[in-house]
Amino acid sequence: MKKLLLFLLAVILAASLGSLLQSLFNLTAISQLAGPISMADWLATILHDLMHFMPVLAAIFFPILLVSLVVSGVLTRWLSLSRIAGSFAIAALGTWIALTLINAFAPMPTLIALNRSVVGTVLLLCCCGIAAIFYRFFTAERRLS
Amino acid sequence: MTRFIALWCMGFSLFLSAGATANAFKVDALTTDLENPWGMAFLPDGRILVTEKSGYLLTLSAKGERQSRSLAKLPNIFTASQGGLLDIALAPDFAQSNQLFLSYACGDINANSTCLASATFNNGELNDVQSLFHAKPDRRGAAHYGGRIALLPDNTLLLTLGDGFDYREQAQNKANHLGKIVRLTLTGDVPTDNPLVNEAGTAAEIFTYGHRNVQGIVYDEVSGNIYSHEHGPKGGDELNLLQAGNNYGWPVATFGIDYTGARVSPFTTFAGMQAPLHVWTPSIAPAGMTLYRGELFPEWQGNIFVSALAGKALHRLALQDNQVIKEEVLLQERDTRIRDVRTGPDGAIYLLTDGARGQLLRLTPHS
Numbered sequence: 363m364k365k366l367l368l369f370l371l372a373v374i375l376a377a378s379l380g381s382l383l384q385s386l387f388n389l390t391a392i393s394q395l396a397g398p399i400s401m402a403d404w405l406a407t408i409l410h411d412l413m414h415f416m417p418v419l420a421a422i423f424f425p426i427l428l429v430s431l432v433v434s435g436v437l438t439r440w441l442s443l444s445r446i447a448g449s450f451a452i453a454a455l456g457t458w459i460a461l462t463l464i465n466a467f468a469p470m471p472t473l474i475a476l477n478r479s480v481v482g483t484v485l486l487l488c489c490c491g492i493a494a495i496f497y498r499f500f501t502a503e504r505r506l507s
Numbered sequence: 508m509t510r511f512i513a514l515w516c517m518g519f520s521l522f523l524s525a526g527a528t529a530n531a532f533k534v535d536a537l538t539t540d541l542e543n544p545w546g547m548a549f550l551p552d553g554r555i556l557v558t559e560k561s562g563y564l565l566t567l568s569a570k571g572e573r574q575s576r577s578l579a580k581l582p583n584i585f586t587a588s589q590g591g592l593l594d595i596a597l598a599p600d601f602a603q604s605n606q607l608f609l610s611y612a613c614g615d616i617n618a619n620s621t622c623l624a625s626a627t628f629n630n631g632e633l634n635d636v637q638s639l640f641h642a643k644p645d646r647r648g649a650a651h652y653g654g655r656i657a658l659l660p661d662n663t664l665l666l667t668l669g670d671g672f673d674y675r676e677q678a679q680n681k682a683n684h685l686g687k688i689v690r691l692t693l694t695g696d697v698p699t700d701n702p703l704v705n706e707a708g709t710a711a712e713i714f715t716y717g718h719r720n721v722q723g724i725v726y727d728e729v730s731g732n733i734y735s736h737e738h739g740p741k742g743g744d745e746l747n748l749l750q751a752g753n754n755y756g757w758p759v760a761t762f763g764i765d766y767t768g769a770r771v772s773p774f775t776t777f778a779g780m781q782a783p784l785h786v787w788t789p790s791i792a793p794a795g796m797t798l799y800r801g802e803l804f805p806e807w808q809g810n811i812f813v814s815a816l817a818g819k820a821l822h823r824l825a826l827q828d829n830q831v832i833k834e835e836v837l838l839q840e841r842d843t844r845i846r847d848v849r850t851g852p853d854g855a856i857y858l859l860t861d862g863a864r865g866q867l868l869r870l871t872p873h874s
Contacts, residue, residue, distance in 0.1 A: 384769050392772045395679045396759045403773035414768035469588065471648025471673050475765055478673050 368500050373427055376493035377420035378412065383485050384419075384476045385411045419474070422460065423490055430456035431494060445498050453494035454487035461486070532804070532856075532870045534838070537571025541865035546594035546610075546655075546795075549852050551602050556628070557859065557867065558609070560591035566631045569853075571867050575631025581624050582638050583613040585649070590619060593654030598625075598693060599662065605629060608639070608693075610654040610666060618645035620684075621652045621668050623695065639695030640712070642684035646671040651720040653688075655795075657733065659726055663690050663698050665714055665749075667721035667735060675758040675771070678717050681709040686757060688721060688735065688749065690714035702752030717755040717780060723796030723813060724749075732829070734784075736796055736813055739763035740771060742788035746811070747781065748829055756780035762788055785831040791818030794861070795847030801854030803872055814845035816861055821845055 385408045393399045430453040438448035461483070464473050476482040543560040550556060553569035562584055566574040579592055586592075590612030598606035605627045613622035623640040626633040651669030658664050670678045670686035678686025681703060689712035690701055697704060697711040704711045715735075723736040733749040743763025747755055760777040764770050776782050787793070795814040799807045813822040819842055825833040838845070844861035851857050856870040 381769075388769065388771065389773070391676050392759055392774075395676060396772075396774065396777060399773060407770045407773050410764075410770045411768075414764070415770075418767045469650070470766065471650055471671075474767055475769060475771075 365501055368497055369427070369431070372493040372497040373420050373424050374416075375496055376423045376427065376489045377416045379489040379492065380419045380423070380474075380476065380486055381411045381416040382408065383482070383489070384415060384474070387476050387479075387482055422464070422474075423457070423493070426456045426460045426490055427453060427493055427497070430490070431497060434494065445502070446495050449494040449498045450491035454491040457487045457490040458483070531806075531873060533873050534841075535869045535871070536866050537869055538567060538573065538867040539864065540573075541565070541859065541867060542863055543591075543861070544846060544859040544865040544867070545592065546847055547849055547857065547859060547867075548595045548597050548607065549849070550597070553852065555851075555857070555867070556595055556607075558592045558595050560586065560593070562586055562592045562611075564592070564595070564609075564631075564633060567867065571869075577632050579609060579611075579626075579633050579636075581609060581611050581613070581622070581636060583622070585612045585614050585616075585619045587612075587616060588649035590649045590652055593621075593652065594656045596656040596658055596664070599658060601628075606693075608656055608664065609633075610652075610656055612649070612652050612654075613641065614645050616649060617647055619647075619649065620645045621654055621666070623656075623666050623691070625693070625695075637695075640666065640689070640691055642668050642687075642689070643710070644683055644685070646674055646685070648673055651738075653718070653721045655722055655724045655735075657724040657726045659690075659733075660728070661698075663692055665690050665724055665726075665733070667724050668718070669720035670718070670757065672720075675719065678719065678757045679754070679759065681706070681713060681716060684710055684712065686716060686718045687713050688715045688718060688724070690751075714751055715749050715753050715755060717753075717757050717759075719757045719761075722794045725796050725798045725811070727798045727800070727809075729800060729809070734796065734798065734811060736793040738792055739787070739790055741766050741768070742790055744787035744790045744793050745783035746785040746793075746813070746824065746831070747783050750781070754780045756782075762786045763790070784826075784829060785824065785834075787818075791815035791820070791822065792844075793818075793822075794845070795849070795859070797848050797850045797856070799850055799856070801850045801856075803854035804856075812848045812856060814848040814858060816844040816846065819844055821848060821858065 434449040434452035438445045546558045548556045555567040557565040564579045593610040596608045621642045626636040650672040653667035653669040655667045703709045720738040736746045740763040793813045811824040820839045821837040823835040846861040847859040858868040860866045
């Protein structure tokens with residue numbers, strides 16, 4: 363039960379980070395076209411994205427994190443790798459594969475706006491990577507290496 | 508109280524004059540085996556040319572009987588997803604020259620764009636194909652090509668373009684063609700009176716900018732107005748009154764949000780950017796447009812008809828002083844995506860339904 367709760371928290375963490383980054387990137391792009399954006403608009407956009415975009419991102423990240431945590435759990439044991447580094451890397455790789463598949467099958471070239479740039483994509487991968495570390499850290503029995 | 512009654516009477520009379528006409532027409536399916544039809548044009552002898560996205564050009568009799576179907580051999584045509592053969596328009600002197608214009612996606616999946624070509628049409632075949640315009644820069648993916656053509660009375664044409672989906676911020680960059688409507692001469696050159704032609708660092712072909720994906724444009728000979736509509740993202744489809752050189756806002760000013768729910772911009776309007784005449788939220792996915800000046804439906808004179816893909820309907824908009832005063836949604840019962848709508852030379856309204864088994868429909872009065 364604790365692991366399930368931590369897993370769900372990890373998904374929400376990844377999606378919330380992704381949502382915040384999406385707001386940051388979108389509004390930065392708009393401000394480059396339209397000039398400074400008021401704090402009220404920043405906050406309203408962040409809130410909007412947390413309410414409307416974050417759940418979508420959570421639905422995308424849920425299976426990615428589930429599979430990547432299982433895979434990283436097995437691989438890090440077999441190969442005696444660092445659980446933190448291994449979990450981060452495999453979650454990031456899993457996210458990249460999933461985004462590539464989504465974009466290949468979605469009607470639009472790139473579903474998630476943040477995924478349009480290399481920097482944005484790397485940051486999205488990091489969101490899942492950080493969530494994987496979060497899960498490993500709080501489920502570990504102080505055996506982190 | 509008197510003022511209220513007078514206003515109510517005025518509003519009611521406008522409603523009546525706008526012509527609420529449900530069931531005032533019949534729908535005939537003239538052709539039922541079109542493969543992803545996209546655009547159509549009427550020949551002077553009444554025959555109908557229909558483009559199919561896969562690259563074929565069909566010639567149909569006025570009754571919809573198929574006379575020919577030939578592959579349009581357009582330079583570097585790219586057929587994938589939203590790309591392929593798009594719109595068709597006859598040259599003003601078609602009766603003498605047999606010249607027509609075709610818009611299409613060109614390139615490959617990694618580098619493609621919207622292109623315009625001219626050709627001569629003889630016996631169902633295209634000849635003398637000449638490339639007139641290639642929107643720059645090329646982009647990755649296969650989405651948002653725009654592609655509608657409108658001929659203007661000064662022997663120029665407007666070609667609508669899209670932002671390429673992934674490049675929405677470029678709609679505000681006047682140095683390129685992404686998210687623009689361009690105005691060209693009939694030979695593909697830049698008219699010397701284009702609005703930004705003397706502005707350094709801009710693409711001289713630009714007529715208007717700040718568009719997302721424009722798939723409907725019409726020039727009204729009576730008023731001289733040019734209307735366009737464009738797909739918003741999730742919500743925020745727009746009807747616009749085009750004026751040379753104006754900025755139509757995308758992606759800074761929009762009523763839509765991303766498909767994922769993320770906000771594109773905090774602004775629905777913005778200083779220096781033209782607000783739309785009408786907005787559709789949720790999106791109807793407008794894909795074709797005509798402004799009715801035919802004789803079969805006198806009550807629809809000057810109305811704009813918009814065909815909708817996601818909305819699966821035909822929208823009739825009554826305008827007064829460039830304000831939409833009434834909207835009627837027609838053909839919802841058919842539950843069919845409608846790709847294009849045109850006024851025929853006989854005054855009937857012609858529709859192309861979308862999909863692998865697209866239809867050519869004709870609307871005429873019941874009587």
